[in-house]
Amino acid sequence: MLSFLLRTGWKKLWTLFFISVISFAVIHLAPGEPSQIDPMNPRFTPQQLERYRKAFDLDQPLHIQYLRFYRRLFTGELRSFKDNQPVLPKIVERVWNSLWLFLAGTILVWCAAFPLGITTAIRRNSVLDKVTTVVVFALISIPGFYLAYLLIIFVVQTFHVDVIGLRTFGHQGRNLVWSFMDRTWHLVLPSVLGATAGIAILSRYVRAQMLEVITSDYVRTARAKGLDEDTVLYKHALRNGLLPFVTMLGLIVPGLVGGSVIIETIFAWPGIGRLGYEAILSRDYPIVITLNFVAALLTLVGTLLSDLLYMVVDPRIRLEGVE
């Protein structure tokens, strides 16, 4: 048990090191050498290049650049090019807004994906299974922004509510119920849109896992013992069928940044996805690089959590090291 923990921790530390190197290396893709000043391109003015060189110590050797970058990041010295604010607090502030979306989306995903995946696996090749398969695949095949536009038009024309932004502008004095409903309406569309891909992918995982389980020997044994179908499915099979829940826990986190760029841009939602997009548009490299790093870091924490959960849930993993 302890050796498993130590091994996992050691591996994660290495991963963290590589993540920090790669996040940092992205800087070197950006124009930074004097020979790259293009007089025709108004974006690369000498002043901007100078600021860029200073922010990332481009005149130092590589390993010094790397160390200084992370020292600045954590001491709050690394500042945004745009408004000269420290990078980390700026990102943390936006994370809270995104967290709302992320939580609502994740709850939707779990509530829909598990029942769907399990039912379609049990009734494989039924009409329900085929219809869900097509619908689920249509959901991952449609370009997100296209679906978003269609849904916005539908909701706004049918229910006459405002859905863009965090809340309707200019109604600060209204009563609690009204503002609660207003917030909810604003939350519904982006979180549903954010959840579609998750529902589709996770329900396929659950279905595949469940199929794997119900064709395995121990389920056949349970049936042979004469247990009734419900006990076999929901007591014996379901336990292993729920494993994707643990696996996906870590991998769902990158969506917090990556998946939210488009949705937050469409809905003018002041979260980290939109912060990232605005930073990219305005060449605010400190923010862009830190966001990549923070997102990868969060994922790492997520996978660490799912590794630990696995250890609790699946005894095979605990025993692996003993052999």
Add this chain to the structure above:
Amino acid sequence: MMACALFFVVALFGLLVTKGDQPVLDPRQVRLADKFRPPLSLPNRQAVPIDALPRLGVYVLGTDELGRDVFARMLEGAFVSLSVGFVAVGIAVAIGIIFGGIAGYYGRVRILRLMSVDTLITGLIDVALSFPAFFLILTVVAILRPSIWNIMVVIGLTSWEGTARFVRAEILALREQDFVQAARALGVSGPRVILRHLLPNAVAPVLVSATLGIAGAILTESALSFLGFGVPPPDATWGNVLSDGKNYLFDAWWLTIIPGTAILVIVLAFNLFGEGLREAFNPRLRQL
């Protein structure tokens, strides 16, 4: 499957009729007098010069904000979108096979006595999976300037992990089998053992993830177009036709609905094809 085959035919046909100095259907012909014509409308013969009239007599899928023929643009875009998907996935599969092959076959070799090759490569896969792929692609494309080649390469470089994992797992499972021993005893070199004797066993999962990868790459390209970092203007892709069209959603629905539905149908076709392959290759499910 049929839809995928049809898409190839459409893409090749599109390449034939829209490329060259004097294409049969010119996707770049601007006709300002005939902008925003709905599908199947007739051209305005007084205002449009004879040589700019659509070859088919009508605007089959309408015209856009510059009076360009949407049908011709969609045909041109079919080939560009398809090649974005194929080149990106080709790069991803190549990297995946190389890394997966090395990790599986040479996994026990140690580097500088610190860690084994396998630890290093599985570590790299973990690292690559940790980054938010779409945001990383956006970052790199934004820094390097969007061009069709940059987009293909960057999508490819960020989507090789699945293939590498499958190849590694398959080679690990087969490495100690007799036929591999026999090949080695005959003096067959390592890379050749990997490519000729081990890799064919991993074709199924690689093919599945490649098919799904093409679908993903087409979607990623359209998402990049939406954010303004897609394939730049003279080339038409389904993604940039859609993201240009959405600005005129209320005036000209066909500019949004046609490319949007086209992307939906083709990505769906690739996804279902990949899923079908997966089920067909899984011997466990065949018995059911």
